[in-house]
Amino acid sequence: MKGSFYLSTLGRLLNWARSRSLWYISTGTGCCADEVLNSMGCRYDLERFGCVPQLDPRQADLLIVCGMVSYKGASHLRSLYDSMLTPKYVLAIGACANCGGPFSPQFSYSVVPGVDQVIPVDVYVPGCPPRPEAIMNGLIALQEKISGQESSRFEIE
Ligand code: SF4
Numbered sequence: 001m002k003g004s005f006y007l008s009t010l011g012r013l014l015n016w017a018r019s020r021s022l023w024y025i026s027t028g029t030g031c032c033a034d035e036v037l038n039s040m041g042c043r044y045d046l047e048r049f050g051c052v053p054q055l056d057p058r059q060a061d062l063l064i065v066c067g068m069v070s071y072k073g074a075s076h077l078r079s080l081y082d083s084m085l086t087p088k089y090v091l092a093i094g095a096c097a098n099c100g101g102p103f104s105p106q107f108s109y110s111v112v113p114g115v116d117q118v119i120p121v122d123v124y125v126p127g128c129p130p131r132p133e134a135i136m137n138g139l140i141a142l143q144e145k146i147s148g149q150e151s152s153r154f155e156i157e
Contacts (some may be wrong), residue, residue, distance in 0.1 A: 012147075018087070019146035020050040022062040022139075025084075027077065030067020031131045034095035039132040049139055056082045060141075063119070066093040068103045081119045087148065091138055094119045096129040102128070115139045 026036055039046050041055065054060040057080050069077055082089070092115050097102030103111035115121060122145060125138035 002040050004005060008019075015149050016147050017118065018061070019143040022049075022089070022142070023054045023060045023068055024051055024062035024064050024091075025054050025057050025060040025080070026066065027069075027080075028066060029069065029073070030096050032066035032096065035087040035132055035135060036064060036066050036093060037128045039054070039135045040085060044136065046136070046139070048145070051106070051139065057081075061085045061088045061089065062091065063092045065097045065115045065119075068096040068100065069115050070110050070117060071112055074118045076117055079116070089122045090114065090115070090119055091123050091125065091142055092116070093125045093135060093138070094130055095126065096128060098124045112125040 026033070028036070038044065051062070057063075061084060063081055063084060065077070081090070092098050096103060096111070099113045100111050100113040105111075105113050110117060123138045123142045125134050127134050130138075144147070
């Protein structure tokens with residue numbers, strides 16, 4: 001039988017599994033990186049959410065952007081994002097990543113006013129810097145977003 005249809009239960013299961021096994025890489029161009037490192041440590045332990053740090057973008061499906069992105073570095077960030085697995089997700093941490101923060105255009109000529117000018121962002125975490133609790137809250141919001149996505153579509157021959 002040719003055609004396509006949704007296997008909604010299996011799709012929901014796949015999305016749930018994706019949301020609980022986010023392998024991430026992180027940029028650390030600002031002081032927010034310290035808070036992300038703090039979240040990875042034993043006190044807050046991001047790994048209990050299924051988040052495992054990776055060194056290779058080809059093995060990661062989550063990009064955590066913390067800190068400012070310069071116009072000069074924007075193309076590198078874009079190529080990092082392009083080399084990640086799909087489906088892929090982006091968590092923007094802190095005011096600099098969200099909108100340029102204290103380096104916004106009225107104060108700086110060299111910083112991109114928000115990482116969403118370069119790559120699509122799924123969840124924004126506000127703060128300067130956000131505390132680890134806020135980072136975990138953003139991560140849980142991302143997990144909920146992924147779990148609630150439309151079920152995966154399967155082509156049946
Ligand atoms: S948002 Fe604040 S704490 Fe985070 S990188 Fe920018 S200046 Fe530093």
